[in-house]
Amino acid sequence: MAHLGPGKAASSKEQAGLRYPSNGKTIYHRPLNRTKTAELSQSSFAYLFSEMVSYAQRRVTGIQELEKRLNLQGHPIGLKLLDLLLTREPPRSQTRPLTIIALLHFIKINLWTHLFGRQADRLEKSSNPDTPDEYMIVDNEPLVNAYISVPREMSQLNCAAFVAGIIEGVCDGAMFPARVTAHSVGGKEEGEMWPGKTVFLVKFQPEVLEREALIGKG
Amino acid sequence: MFVTVFALIIINKAGGLIYNRTFHEGGLNKISTNDYLVLAGTFHGVHAITARLNPLHPPTNRTSTTSSTAAAAAGAGGAPGTHLTRPDPPSGLEVLETENFRMQCVTTLTGIKFLLFTDTTQANVDLAIRRVYDMYSDYVMKNPFYQLEMPVRCDMFDRKLASYIREINNR
Amino acid sequence: MVVYSFYIFDRHTECIYAKTWLPQSSSASDNNNGPTTTTTGGTLRIASADDAKLIFGTVFSLRNMVRKLGGDDDAFVSFRTAHYKLHYYETASSLRLVMLTDTATLSMRNVLHQIYINLWVEYVVKNPLSPVEHKGGAGVKNELFELGLDQFIRGLM
Numbered sequence: 001m002a003h004l005g006p007g008k009a010a011s012s013k014e015q016a017g018l019r020y021p022s023n024g025k026t027i028y029h030r031p032l033n034r035t036k037t038a039e040l041s042q043s044s045f046a047y048l049f050s051e052m053v054s055y056a057q058r059r060v061t062g063i064q065e066l067e068k069r070l071n072l073q074g075h076p077i078g079l080k081l082l083d084l085l086l087t088r089e090p091p092r093s094q095t096r097p098l099t100i101i102a103l104l105h106f107i108k109i110n111l112w113t114h115l116f117g118r119q120a121d122r123l124e125k126s127s128n129p130d131t132p133d134e135y136m137i138v139d140n141e142p143l144v145n146a147y148i149s150v151p152r153e154m155s156q157l158n159c160a161a162f163v164a165g166i167i168e169g170v171c172d173g174a175m176f177p178a179r180v181t182a183h184s185v186g187g188k189e190e191g192e193m194w195p196g197k198t199v200f201l202v203k204f205q206p207e208v209l210e211r212e213a214l215i216g217k218g
Numbered sequence: 219m220f221v222t223v224f225a226l227i228i229i230n231k232a233g234g235l236i237y238n239r240t241f242h243e244g245g246l247n248k249i250s251t252n253d254y255l256v257l258a259g260t261f262h263g264v265h266a267i268t269a270r271l272n273p274l275h276p277p278t279n280r281t282s283t284t285s286s287t288a289a290a291a292a293g294a295g296g297a298p299g300t301h302l303t304r305p306d307p308p309s310g311l312e313v314l315e316t317e318n319f320r321m322q323c324v325t326t327l328t329g330i331k332f333l334l335f336t337d338t339t340q341a342n343v344d345l346a347i348r349r350v351y352d353m354y355s356d357y358v359m360k361n362p363f364y365q366l367e368m369p370v371r372c373d374m375f376d377r378k379l380a381s382y383i384r385e386i387n388n389r
Numbered sequence: 390m391v392v393y394s395f396y397i398f399d400r401h402t403e404c405i406y407a408k409t410w411l412p413q414s415s416s417a418s419d420n421n422n423g424p425t426t427t428t429t430g431g432t433l434r435i436a437s438a439d440d441a442k443l444i445f446g447t448v449f450s451l452r453n454m455v456r457k458l459g460g461d462d463d464a465f466v467s468f469r470t471a472h473y474k475l476h477y478y479e480t481a482s483s484l485r486l487v488m489l490t491d492t493a494t495l496s497m498r499n500v501l502h503q504i505y506i507n508l509w510v511e512y513v514v515k516n517p518l519s520p521v522e523h524k525g526g527a528g529v530k531n532e533l534f535e536l537g538l539d540q541f542i543r544g545l546m
Contacts, residue, residue: 046360053362147360149372159362195377246458257454264450267443272472273393273409273489309471314451315496316466318459335458 028087046147053148053159063157067181071165078169085110096174100204100212103176104135107167115166116143133209135202137167140194142182150184158182160198167200177205220389221343224319224335226350226379227254230367231329233262237370241383246319246335265323265331269310322347330354346386353378392542393473393489396441397509397529400483402449404441405523406530410542444487448477466498480505500545508537 020026056069085106086094097103108120126134142160150157160182168180179202186197224245228237235258240246249257314321315338322343324332332354334347357375358364364372397406448465455465467476469492476494478486478501486501512534513519519528 043360046356050360050362057362147356147374149357149361149363149374151363151371154363195373247460249457253457257457260450260454264447264454267447268468268470268475271440271443271447271475271489272470274472311468312470314455314465314468316455316459316463318463 028084049144063154066157067161070159070161071168074162074165075169078166079173081111082170082173085114103174107170108137111170133204137200137202139198141196142198145196158184158198164200167202176208179203221339221341222337222387223346223383227258227333228370229258229262229331233259242387265310324351349382390494390546391491392546396444396487398445398485399523402445404445405526407441448487467496476501478502508534512537
């Protein structure tokens, strides 16, 4: 694996085998979409997501199971995105997040910008002393829910469970095992302004907090 | 002079009422949901008849009143049946005018009818009904919980529609 | 402006008068068109008896619908499709006048009203030989009324 570094690649040009572009950018550094603004059709996505929800809805007995299925659909995407997004970082910051805060910032800024073209709206730590392991990522109007009206009898459902799955994938991939769930909070205090407001509740496993405490001491 | 929108009705391709909503009190009489259902069915039938009543048979060369198109039709006779077999686009009732209101009907290619009831001024109703169709395709058709041909119960559609119509009615 | 046809329905919902003004060139071109469309010239005339029933059904349903929505004093004036426009006028004695024109025509309410006043009342109602009920169109198809109507419509076109 001697010719993996970009510096070596120039010297081993005559050699047959894996070659790197001189600027060090591989195919993974470029989005598939070559247009300047990297636009995708929101309609196409909406139809696709609509079918994904319908698919997940088949043979499920309850809302929890449906959310679980959506979560599972998102999980592998999160795992892969973590790798991809870190690859695209400039070489010196190309390390995976090591603290909870760094991880959540990575999700709020990098992941959100990559997926939705903007940052998440807010990041909060649970103010309840009983649950120090809970963090909240707030999105005022999740893109996946742009065209979805949940029927009244399923009012606890939030289809952004899919996005929660992606977040969970990122956390798991970064060795911060967590459970992530999506909750609608529109219709309460600021409900009029953002009826689709969604909170992604990130609940880390106890060992994560333990490790965090140890790092803090060191 | 701006138009006031009284009400909207959506009828599915089988003639069933799938949506009705009043935006402006006093524009139309209040009638029961059952009456709306009957009205939708009746209108569906009438619409089909009005499409058949075209006085200019055959519908395929309906513009043949002028001599220029008559020549074109004669020219087309050289290659018979090339364009005559194509079915005519839906052409039933489009605008109904009465002394108190005006109703515009748009039939989509999928057979859904949008009926917009307005006052008798004729400003930009085409545009408004087009926007309503856009909203329908966004907030109803892209909603995974909507079942085709069934009554529309989508909060998001209700909300967007209400704010758009309010904007029109308050101009 | 082109007038395609004109119908009168009495209070028993019977069509007592129907007349069509066909665009001449259309039947002429049909004859040149070869065997594919030769029958079309004929269907127009044959269809008109059937059409009268359909038109009455349409007009009657719409009129009821409009009254339900717009109130009992509301009256339906016209409707338009992509191919033609139908104008409707109902007198106090439940005589119904219907006219089909091209789509660009503006409201024909006055025209129908004038036909009622100047032709119907003058030549049918005031005609001593005409019966009170025009069963099967009896008394409507008199020379003065037909001539007057034809002239009036051709004058508009």
